[in-house]
Amino acid sequence: MKVGQDHYRSIWVEQGAVRIIDQTRLPHEFVVVTLDTLDRAAVAIRDMWVRGAPLIGATAAFGVAIAMQADASDEGLRRACEVLIATRPTAVNLRWALEDMAAHLAPVAISDRAAVAMARAMAISDDDVGINAAIGDHGLSVIREIAARNGGRAVNILTHCNAGWLATVDWGTATAPIYKAHQAGIAVHVWVDETRPRNQGAHLTAWEMASHGISHKLIVDNAGGHLMQHGEVDMVIVGTDRTTAQGDVCNKIGTYLKALAAMDNGVPFYVALPSPTIDWRVKDGVRDIPIEERSGDEVSFVQGKLADGTVTRLRISPEATPAANPAFDVTPARLVTGLITERGISAASAPALAAMFPDRVGG
Ligand code: MRU
Numbered sequence: 001m002k003v004g005q006d007h008y009r010s011i012w013v014e015q016g017a018v019r020i021i022d023q024t025r026l027p028h029e030f031v032v033v034t035l036d037t038l039d040r041a042a043v044a045i046r047d048m049w050v051r052g053a054p055l056i057g058a059t060a061a062f063g064v065a066i067a068m069q070a071d072a073s074d075e076g077l078r079r080a081c082e083v084l085i086a087t088r089p090t091a092v093n094l095r096w097a098l099e100d101m102a103a104h105l106a107p108v109a110i111s112d113r114a115a116v117a118m119a120r121a122m123a124i125s126d127d128d129v130g131i132n133a134a135i136g137d138h139g140l141s142v143i144r145e146i147a148a149r150n151g152g153r154a155v156n157i158l159t160h161c162n163a164g165w166l167a168t169v170d171w172g173t174a175t176a177p178i179y180k181a182h183q184a185g186i187a188v189h190v191w192v193d194e195t196r197p198r199n200q201g202a203h204l205t206a207w208e209m210a211s212h213g214i215s216h217k218l219i220v221d222n223a224g225g226h227l228m229q230h231g232e233v234d235m236v237i238v239g240t241d242r243t244t245a246q247g248d249v250c251n252k253i254g255t256y257l258k259a260l261a262a263m264d265n266g267v268p269f270y271v272a273l274p275s276p277t278i279d280w281r282v283k284d285g286v287r288d289i290p291i292e293e294r295s296g297d298e299v300s301f302v303q304g305k306l307a308d309g310t311v312t313r314l315r316i317s318p319e320a321t322p323a324a325n326p327a328f329d330v331t332p333a334r335l336v337t338g339l340i341t342e343r344g345i346s347a348a349s350a351p352a353l354a355a356m357f358p359d360r361v362g363g
Contacts (some may be wrong), residue, residue, distance in 0.1 A: 001165040001170060001171070001172075001179070001211070001212065002211055003030065003195065003211060004211075004247070008021070009125070009129070009165075009170045010045060010050065010165060010166050010167075010168065010169055010170070011050065011057050011059055011062060011125060011169060012060050013118070013122065013127060013259075015037065015140050017034050017035075018034065018035040018036075018041075018065075018066060018363070019032050019033065019034055020033050020035060020044060020049060020050050021033075021166070021202060021299025022049045023048065023049060023050060023051060023166055023203075024047070024048060024049055025208035025311075026166075026203055026204055026205050026207055027204070027206065028166060028305050029311065031048075031216045032101060033049060035059070035062065035063070035064065035066060037070070038063055038065075038066055038067040038070070038080055038084075039083070040061060041060070041063030041066055041085075042063065042082065042083050042087050044085055045059055045060065045063075045084070045087040045088055045094070045097065046087040046088060048163075049164075050196070051200070051216075051275050052091075052162060052163065052164075052166065052167020052168060052239070053091035053092070053094075053167070053197040053239070053240065053241040053242070054093055054128050054132070054167065054168040054169065054173070054274055054276070054277070055166070055167055055168055055275060056088060056091045056092070056093055056094050056097075056127055057093030057094055057096055057097035057124070057128075057171065058097065058121070058168075058169050059126045060084045060085075060087075060093075060094050060097045060098055060101075061097045061098075061100070061120065061121035061125070062107070062118075062121045062125075062207070063070060063079065063080065063083075063084050063099065063122045063342050064077070064080045064084065064102075064117055064121070064207055065101075065114070065117035065118040065120070065121040065351065067079070067080035067083075067359075068080070068105070068113045068114040068117040068118075069114045072110045072111075072113035072114055072117075072309060073110060074110075074284040075325050076104055077102060077106070077113070077196075078148075078271075080099070080345075081098045081102055081235055083341045084098055084293060085098055088138075088253055088292060089090035089243060089290040089291075089292050090241045090242060090250060090289065090290060090291060090292045090327065090328050091241040091275050091277075091312065092241070092242040092276075092277060092278075092279040093241075093274075093277055093285075094163055097124060097277045099302055100120070100124065101117065101120060101121070104116065104117075104118075104120045105117055107258050109196055113329075114131035118287060120314040125169045126161055126169075126212055128169040128170070128244050128274065129168075129169050129170040129171065130174060130342075131274040131275070132165075132168050132169075132170060132171035132172060132249075132274065132342075133171055133176065134270050134276065134342040134343075135171075135176045135273075135341065135342055136171055136179060136180040136342050137178040137180060137186075138177075138178030138182040138258055138274055138340050138341070138342075138345055139176060139178075139180070139270070139340045140177050140181055140184065140186075140270075140303045140346070141345075142177065142235065142338075142340075143155050143157070143177055143178075143180075143186060143188065143235075144181070144184075144186065144271065145269050146234045146235060147181075147186045147187070150234070152239070153187075153345050154185075154187035154188055154189040154215065154233050155179050155181070155186065155187065155188050155189070155328055156188075156189050156190075156191065156227075156233050156234045156235075157178060157188060157189070157190050157191070157230055157233075157234065157235055157236070158190075158191040158193070158224055158227070158228075158233045158235075158258065158325075159174050159175070159178075159190060159191070159192060159193065159201070159205060159236070159237055159238060159297060160193040160195060160201065160221075160224075160236075160238050160251070160252055160254060160258055161189075161193070161195045161197075161200045161201060161205070161238070161239065161251065161252035161255070162195070162200040162201060162203075162204035162205045162208070163175060163237075163238060163239025163251075163272065164204060164205050164208040165323040166204050166208065167239060168206075168274075172208070172239075173239040173272035173340075174238050174239045174250065174271075174272045175205070175212065175276060176188060176342065177237060177272065178214065178237070179214075180212075181210065182212065185297050185335075187215075188214065188215065189208055189216065190205075190214060190215070190219060191216070191217045191219050191222050191224070191232075191233060191328075191339075192205045192206050192209065192216050192217065192219065192225075193219060193220075193224065193225060193254065193258070194219070194220055194255075195252060195254065195297075196221055196222065197298040197299045197302075197325060198298055198304070199303075200252070201218070202218055203243075205312055206264040207216050219252050219262025220290075222259050223265075224257075224261055225257075225261035226264075226347075227263060228261050228265040228267050229265055233262075233265075233267050234265060234267070234268075235267065235268045235269075235270060236258055236259075236268070236269045236270065236273055237260070237264050237270045237271075237272055237340070238251050238252075238269075238270075238272070239251060239271070239272055239273065239274045240271050240277055241277070241328060242277060242279050242282070242285070242289050243271065243273055243277055243278050243279070243280075243285075243339065244279055244282045244283055244284065244285040244288075244289070244333075244362070245278070245279070245280050245281075245282065245283050245344075245350055245353060245354075246283045246284070246333055246348075246349065246353075247336060247339060247347070247348030247349050247350070247352070247353060248283075248284065248286065248289075248330055248331065248332055248333050248348075249271045249273075249285065249330065249331070249333070249336055249339075249348070250285055250289045250291075250303050250328050250330045251271070251329070251331065252326060252327070252328060252329075253287070253293045253326055253327055253328055254327050254329065256329040256330065256331045256335075259331040259335040259336065260335065262335070264314075268337040268338075269335060269336055269337050270336075270337055270338050270339075270340055270345075271331075271336055271338075271339050271340065271348070272339075272340040273339060273340070273341060273359060275294075275339070275343070275360060278353065278357070278360070280360060280361055280362055280363045283350070285329045285330040285332070286347040287333065289328075291312055291328050291329070291330075292322075292325050292326075292327040292328060293325060293327070293329065294325045295325060295328055296322055296323030296324065296325050298323075298325050298327050299317075299323035299324070300315055300316065300317045300323045301313045301314060301316065301323070302314055302316055318327045326339070331348060333348035334348075339353070341357075343356050343357070344356065
């Protein structure tokens with residue numbers, strides 16, 4: 001999508017080198033980083049230079065490709081997958097991408113593996129772009145219907161975290177319908193949850209919306225319920241890090257509370273997801289999805305820009321106060337209006353998902 005006048009993806013290959021945008025520096029600085037070793041790719045995922053389920057998957061695929069340039073042996077492939085799978089536990093796209101790469105590379109001669117791996121990582125990236133564009137088209141139909149009922153008033157959409165183009169290779173998942181609506185000339189207005197503790201909404205989604213000239217306002221995480229009670233939210237669209245075979249949705253911490261408020265207020269709650277985010281091996285998300293516990297420092301400190309332009313971290317709690325930091329929560333399927341996938345909009349239920357993905361179910 002657009003950064004100034006230029007078009008960027010969140011990960012790309014330039015003169016043979018894999019490049020990413022360091023998302024820990026946004027919105028204040030736009031810094032491009034080269035990933036040239038397996039360990040650097042792993043750090044990029046672990047320390048969230050890149051983040052968001054689909055982009056984590058794509059980066060892992062490129063991480064394997066980079067590792068194959070140094071050691072394309074079976075042992076090298078095994079080690080690359082082992083190092084990368086240990087970076088973050090919740091987004092299932094990581095496991096999906098590594099299994100895909102391992103399956104593609106295992107039968108390939110060692111001398112060919114580096115080239116085949118790079119081609120496969122690029123194909124995974126390109127597929128993600130196509131999938132998200134299709135999600136955008138399906139989600140657009142929902143926005144269109146609401147716009148028609150609104151009689152000209154802008155469609156108010158609330159989103160949580162960043163499920164934008166920065167979280168994928170391009171388009172985003174939750175943002176794809178928003179970008180498509182904007183392109184189609186439908187008036188949309190986005191309520192951007194700041195998304196404590198790391199503020200992906202304030203730092204990333206707000207930056208995306210501002211870069212594309214989409215009407216938006218930043219709100220504190222606790223404002224959504226109030227806005228819904230007063231008719232100021234027409235729909236919620238969020239992304240997901242892992243959705244189970246029965247439609248339970250794991251996403252950034254706080255998503256569950258938005259879904260409860262949406263249900264109480266009759267506001268449709270949609271989840272936009274590419275099919276690699278479906279974990280067909282898990283049914284009960286609350287019980288079986290591993291929830292990443294991150295450093296309490298992410299809660300005790302905030303990052304921001306001082307008046308003199310310096311970007312810094314500030315402590316907001318007493319030094320003696322420990323912090324807990326579960327990074328994700330699970331929204332049970334019963335609270336989800338629909339799952340917007342690349343094949344269409346599915347009910348959040350095992351039969352509906354199986355009917356939409358008969359070729360994947362049980363995989
Ligand atoms: O911890 P993050 O920033 O990787 O979490 C990202 C999210 O929770 C996104 O909403 C999710 O990955 C969907 S991204 C298209």
